[in-house]
Amino acid sequence: MNSNTLLSIRNVSNVYISRSFGMLGKIKRKPVLKNINLEIQKGQIFGLTGKSGCGKTTLARCILGLIDYDGEITLDGQKNNLKQKQIQMVFQDPGSSLNPVKNIGWLMEEPLVIHKLMPAKERSQKVDEMLLRIGLDPAYKTRRVHELSGGQKQRICIGRSLILQPRLLIADEAISSLDVSAGAQILNLFYELHKTMGLNIFFISHNKDAVEYLCDRVAVMKNGTIEN
């Protein structure tokens, strides 16, 4: 690991343990990740691709500290479980994490409220700034989720993640539910955010073309291992 390393993933393995009640609770162990080693440098858009079911989302969940694993994952040289807020994630289905009852202004402000990051009067200005960054007019604050397109919903999810100023944004199949043109616009937004804010991105997609288009470095996963 050198001083330019942002995220270091060393010898990471993970086993899914499931209990099938039909067989009197027999425990099944399924190895999902098998000794993964990756180093992501600062200032990079890093891409991870591979067929559905190969373990990409499982690795993302390990990086976020949501599931147990063997091995070591560090962010800026420190164990990631101390730094939850430093890594944010956006998912495939942008609608599912947005409360339909609330308006966009409320949804954008929510992460700041939860993490008590700044006084109320500064929050509103921060939300306006972030909306502009993600390509939406601040007038959208009064709208609700059902009034937005899929691409606009994904922009809101990205904005809600970035408003916490994470060190790393993990995008897991973030364009997979969008049509081609909306997907391309989100790819371009990631690129712009990377250029203008220096945002570090871990971009996961089964779409190899999208990964190759956006990313500086690409790793391919197959059956829980990284191919070389």
Ligand SMILES: Nc1ncnc2c1ncn2[C@@H]1O[C@H](COP(=O)(O)OP(=O)(O)O)[C@@H](O)[C@H]1O
């Ligand atoms: N909740 C679960 N229970 C048991 N096995 C699971 C579960 N989630 C994922 N898996 C297994 O882990 C493997 C990797 O899944 P995942 O990380 O979601 O792959 P990808 O994101 O590359 O499509 C799959 O083959 C699946 O069988």
Ligand SMILES: [Mg+2]
């Ligand atoms: Mg996945």
